[in-house]
Structures are given as structure tokens and as C-alpha cells.
Amino acid sequence: MHNQSCKTMEPPSLHLLSCCKTRRGILACLLTLLLTLFGGCFVLLREDGTAMKYVMKPPEEPRDALKLSISTENITDTDGSNGVTGYNTTDAGIDTGPSLSSTASLHVDYDRYGDQFEYFPPRGRVRRKKKRKHTHHSPTLVDHPWTSPKNDNISMYAHRFPHYFIIGFAKTGTKALYELLKMHPQLDGPRREMRYFSSGQIQNLTSYLSRFPPPPAQGYTIEKSPDYILSPLPAVRLKKAAIESGVETSSLKFIVMFRNPVVRSVSDYLEMVSWSYMNRKPALPPFDMMVLSPDSRVDDSLNIINSSCYSYHLKQWFNIFGKDQFCFVNGDQFITDPYTEAKALEECLHLNSFFTKKNFVFNKKRKFYCFKTSNAPMCMSGAKGRKHPFVSEEVVTTLKDYFRAYNEELYSLISRSFDWESSMKS
Numbered sequence: 528m529h530n531q532s533c534k535t536m537e538p539p540s541l542h543l544l545s546c547c548k549t550r551r552g553i554l555a556c557l558l559t560l561l562l563t564l565f566g567g568c569f570v571l572l573r574e575d576g577t578a579m580k581y582v583m584k585p586p587e588e589p590r591d592a593l594k595l596s597i598s599t600e601n602i603t604d605t606d607g608s609n610g611v612t613g614y615n616t617t618d619a620g621i622d623t624g625p626s627l628s629s630t631a632s633l634h635v636d637y638d639r640y641g642d643q644f645e646y647f648p649p650r651g652r653v654r655r656k657k658k659r660k661h662t663h664h665s666p667t668l669v670d671h672p673w674t675s676p677k678n679d680n681i682s683m684y685a686h687r688f689p690h691y692f693i694i695g696f697a698k699t700g701t702k703a704l705y706e707l708l709k710m711h712p713q714l715d716g717p718r719r720e721m722r723y724f725s726s727g728q729i730q731n732l733t734s735y736l737s738r739f740p741p742p743p744a745q746g747y748t749i750e751k752s753p754d755y756i757l758s759p760l761p762a763v764r765l766k767k768a769a770i771e772s773g774v775e776t777s778s779l780k781f782i783v784m785f786r787n788p789v790v791r792s793v794s795d796y797l798e799m800v801s802w803s804y805m806n807r808k809p810a811l812p813p814f815d816m817m818v819l820s821p822d823s824r825v826d827d828s829l830n831i832i833n834s835s836c837y838s839y840h841l842k843q844w845f846n847i848f849g850k851d852q853f854c855f856v857n858g859d860q861f862i863t864d865p866y867t868e869a870k871a872l873e874e875c876l877h878l879n880s881f882f883t884k885k886n887f888v889f890n891k892k893r894k895f896y897c898f899k900t901s902n903a904p905m906c907m908s909g910a911k912g913r914k915h916p917f918v919s920e921e922v923v924t925t926l927k928d929y930f931r932a933y934n935e936e937l938y939s940l941i942s943r944s945f946d947w948e949s950s951m952k953s
């Protein structure tokens with residue numbers, strides 16, 4: 528056997544193809560095939576007869592750092608610096624933290640879906656994705672600076688820093704609310720969810736800000752990333768970024784939208800079903816089977832469950848920003864009477880009074896309101912308002928019991944209550 532040296536590098540596929548033309552090449556190809564199948568290696572035979580073995584890179588360890596835990600008393604950001612008074616930082620983890628009952632503990636399983644910090648699968652029309660040949664590795668969260676490079680002219684974009692953020696909760700109507708708010712003459716924002724403070728996909732602060740339109744005259748920019756609320760880390764990073772952009776952090780406002788937690792979990796489940804289908808993953812079990820373990824306990828390790836424990840997540844943000852910086856929207860009511868919620872929000876955000884009933888047009892076919900200014904009414908895509916599956920009485924009751932303590936804590940946190948105990952529209 529020839530001298531072999533093991534190198535960790537990408538396999539040079541072009542060399543491989545060209546060497547398959549010769550007799551020696553064919554031998555090398557066979558050897559390559561065997562080693563690829565059983566040994567995770569490529570072997571290439573060189574012109575001079577020596578062999579070269581390329582070891583295929585093992586997949587990168589998934590964000591070990593994110594598995595650790597933080598308590599809100601001890602939050603350290605990736606660079607170890609501290610942008611928030613009273614908090615030390617480490618991007619080393621997420622608080623799987625205290626739960627309301629001693630038995631139930633929240634576990635946010637960040638490795639469950641998608642890349643990096645993506646808690647939820649991508650949304651959109653149900654169109655199956657082709658299998659990707661090459662996987663792209665975006666920079667890991669641990670390496671992410673969350674600031675701008677020293678020599679970057681951040682002041683060019685600093686005025687675009689959003690003053691309003693829709694931070695959660697996913698599947699409560701955040702997209703419809705965002706599109707509606709962007710119709711207000713004092714507001715404008717990017718078309719897509721940024722997730723800058725949660726996903727680490729955008730390179731740096733300057734790049735993030737450059738994706739915003741300039742704010743309207745006497746107005747502000749707004750962004751919606753409904754996964755921000757699920758961890759205190761985006762709050763810490765956001766605060767640091769605001770300071771770096773020269774923005775008064777107390778002037779920022781955060782919009783949090785709620786919906787019956789059981790219904791929200793079902794809606795989130797449907798998002799997962801759609802994601803699994805689009806990404807050619809195995810089909811998911813029915814909702815009832817998924818959320819309850821065989822001994823009929825709620826599986827609180829599921830994202831679709833713990834994302835409905837609103838008070839738990841909100842409290843973490845309350846530790847970082849003042850309570851008066853939050854505005855709340857009742858997502859159930861936003862479906863049936865968006866006008867009332869929009870007017871209340873206008874007031875909370877200190878915006879000029881703009882929305883009138885004429886801006887809301889009920890679409891009988893879609894069974895949702897569409898929003899209208901001067902143009903044709905704008906309706907949400909078919910990915911919103913999916914038909915919910917049947918959920919058994921037993922599961923509904925168990926979930927309601929599970930969420931009760933969180934709901935009650937939420938009502939006292941925000942001094943407002945919702946009719947979730949008696950209602951269950953799924």
C-alpha cells in the first residue's frame with residue numbers, strides 16, 4: 528500500500544473525476560468509494576503513484592454553547608462585555624430556568640430545528656425544497672461580534688435603528704400586525720424578518736441597519752422577529768446595539784402579541800408540519816400524540832409548548848427593559864376585531880391617530896381581515912390561517928391545566944387578562 532497522509536480538508540472532486548480516466552484512477556475510484564462508505568475518507572492516487580487520503584470533515588458541533596444555562600441575574604454576551612447595567616454576559620447559554628411548578632421545568636431546545644438560533648422553521652408557501660448539495664455554515668453565534676467593525680461608519684445608518692420591535696410571540700398574528708403597522712405613515716420597516724439579535728445570520732450591526740429603509744419624516748423604523756422574546760440574549764444584544772447606534776434605550780418600544788396558548792401551540796405545530804414537509808423530513812406524529820407522553824404528561828421540552836409559557840419569557844425581558852416600554856396585543860381579538868387592537872397600539876406607541884375602520888376589510892373567503900389604505904386590500908398569504916387539526920378534549924384540558932399558572936402570572940405581570948380559560952378555538 529502506498530504512503531498515505533490524512534488531511535482534514537474538503538475533497539477535491541475535480542481531481543477525483545480526472546483520475547478516474549486511467550487504470551490506476553479506476554482503482555483509486557473504487558478505493559475512494561469503499562473508504563467513503565466505510566471510513567469517511569477519500570483516497571486519491573497521484574500521477575506519481577503515491578496516494579492521498581482526505582478525511583471528510585465531521586459536521587460542526589451544534590452550538591454547544593447554547594446548551595448551557597444562564598440565569599437572568601448573570602447574562603454574559605458573546606464578547607464577554609456587558610452592554611446592560613446589572614448583567615454580566617456569556618453567550619454560553621439559555622436559561623432553561625425556573626418554572627412555576629417544581630415539577631415542570633422549561634427547556635428551550637434550541638438545537639431542535641434549523642440553523643443557529645432558529646427556533647422555528649422558515650415560513651411561506653408549502654413548496655417542497657430540493658435537497659441542497661452543499662451545506663452553508665454561517666458564522667456561529669459564539670463567534671458573532673454583535674457590534675460593527677471598529678472602522679465601520681455606523682453613523683451612516685444609525686438613524687435607521689428601529690424604535691419599535693415586534694418581539695413575539697410567533698404564531699399569534701405578528702405578520703399581519705407588522706404589515707398593518709407599516710401602513711401607518713410614521714412607520715416603515717424591512718420586508719423580511721431580520722432575526723439579527725437571535726440568529727447571528729447577519730454579519731454585523733452596520734449590515735443589519737443597512738437593511739432598513741430610512742425612517743419616514745417624523746417617524747421610525749420597525750422590525751418584527753417573533754423569536755426574540757424566547758431568550759434574554761436578544762434583549763441584551765439589542766440594548767448594546769442601541770447604545771452603539773447612539774439611540775436612547777428607554778425610547779425603544781417592544782410589542783408583544785399573545786394568543787390562547789393552546790391554540791398558539793397547535794398553530795406552531797402546523798408550522799413544524801409544513802417545515803418538515805418542505806424539507807423532506809419524516810412526517811410528524813399527530814399533535815395529540817406529540818405533546819403528551821404515554822403517562823399523559825405534557826412534554827415541556829417541546830418548543831411548541833414552552834413558547835406558549837408567555838410569562839416565563841416576558842419576565843426575562845422585563846429584567847432588561849422597563850415595563851413601560853412594552854405594548855401588548857391580544858392576538859385572538861386581533862383576528863376578530865383588528866381595528867380596536869390597532870387603535871390601542873397606536874396610543875401605546877405614541878403614534879399619530881391614523882387607522883380608521885375603513886382600513887379593515889373582512890375577506891369572507893379567507894375569513895380574516897385584510898388591510899387597506901389607498902391601494903387594493905392587502906391580505907396575508909395562505910400560510911396564515913391554516914386549518915387546525917382536531918385536538919381531543921383530554922389533550923385540550925391537560926394543556927389548559929399546564930398553562931394555567933403561566934397565564935395567571937402573565938395577567939398579573941401585564942395587568943390585563945385574556946379569556947383563555949373558558950375559550951378554546953382550535
Ligand SMILES: Nc1ncnc2c1ncn2[C@@H]1O[C@H](COP(=O)(O)OS(=O)(=O)O)[C@@H](OP(=O)(O)O)[C@H]1O
Pocket residue numbers: 650696697698699700701702703753793794861862895896897906907910911912913
Ligand atoms: N388578518 C390576518 N390574516 C391572516 N392571519 C391572521 C390575521 N390576523 C391574525 N392572523 C393569525 O396569524 C397567525 C400567524 O401568526 P404569525 O404571523 O405570528 O406567524 S409567524 O410567527 O410570523 O409565522 C395565523 O395563525 P393560524 O390561523 O394558526 O395559521 C392567523 O390566525
